[in-house]
Amino acid sequence: MFKKLGEDIAAIMARDPAAKSRLEVVLCYPGFHALLLYRLANAAWRRGWFLLGRFLSHVGRVLTGIEIHPGATIGRRFFVDHGMGVVIGETAQVGDDVTLYQGVTLGGTSLHQGKRHPTLEDGVIVGSGAQVLGPLTVGKGARVGANAVVLKDVAAGVTVVGIPAQVAISRAKQQDTDFCAYGTSIDMPDPVARALDGLLGEVTALKARVAELEGAPAAGAPANGSNGHRPDPRPDPRPGASRDGN
Incomplete structure (x- = not known):
């Protein structure tokens, strides 16, 4: 256990630039106290x-x-930054090198006694206020x-945001990036805005086509819009007048 705690301290030093010394981590970091x-x-x-x-x-x-919860399973080098309001349920499983921020919930959505909480594999980052449920x-x-609500499986290496959470950055675009605080980069695209932009583009194209x-x-019609026959003369409104003008 002491070896794991030493690794936990080293992980905090590596992921939090505000940490100045190991002693500071031991004395002043609530995430470390909770983990201990x-x-x-x-x-x-x-x-x-x-x-x-x-x-x-x-x-x-x-x-x-x-x-x-004491029944939860948590791996090595686990870091809860700031920490206030974090909840981890009984059957939650957390891998190695995972980082959680304040307000995160790893919660259950059912009352049965079996597996009902999330599994976070190695290297996962969960931003502040996010709810990972089921x-x-x-x-x-x-x-x-931050503030995402995750209700279904998340593929390895992607970034999800929103309610419910949707993929914002694919694995191919994310694989070369470094540690990302709060799981959110400053240039992250908004998947909802992206979808709306696509819909607006389609509406514009449809309007132009209409x-x-x-x-x-119409197909096969003369350019002047007539039906190919000489149009009938307009009727003479005078009483008794014939169509040929006599």
């Missing part, structure tokens, strides 16, 4: 000491504002943007 108490609570939980595990988890929640999987290296069709003569 989780590791103790989880050890008790796995030994069947459920009440002790829940009590240690409760102490961590009171001290840090971070709630991690027994879904967020693939390796994926990013969840205008073109309305202004064109």
Whole structure:
């Protein structure tokens, strides 16, 4: 356990430029305090000491504002930045090198006793306020943007944003980028705006086509719009007048 805690401290130093020393991390980082108490609570939980595990988890929640169920599975080099309001449910599984920000929920959407919380694979980043709900999987290296609501599986290496979460950056475009705080880059495209732009483009094209069709003569008709016969003369409104003018 102590080896894991040492790795956790090193991960915080690597991902938070505000961290000046290891001692500062140990004394002043609530994310580290919550993780320390989780590791103790989880050890008790796995030994069947459920009440002790829940009590240690409760102490961590009171001290840090971070709630991690002792039954959750969390890998190495885990970092909760800022942390207030983070909730991690009982059957959640978190891989190695995962980063969560404040207000994140890894929650369940059902009442059954089986797997009901998310699985986050290695290297996942979840931005502040994001809600990842249900027994879904967020693939390796994926990013969840701030305030997103994830309700279905997320492929490895992509960035998702919005409610419900949609892919904003594909794996091919993201694979060469470095660590991205909050899972959101400053130049990230808006998938909703992109979809609206596409719809507006199609509407503009359809309007142009309709205008073109309305202004064109019917197929096979003379250019002057007549039917090919000499039009009948307009009737003379005078009483008794014939059509030939007599």
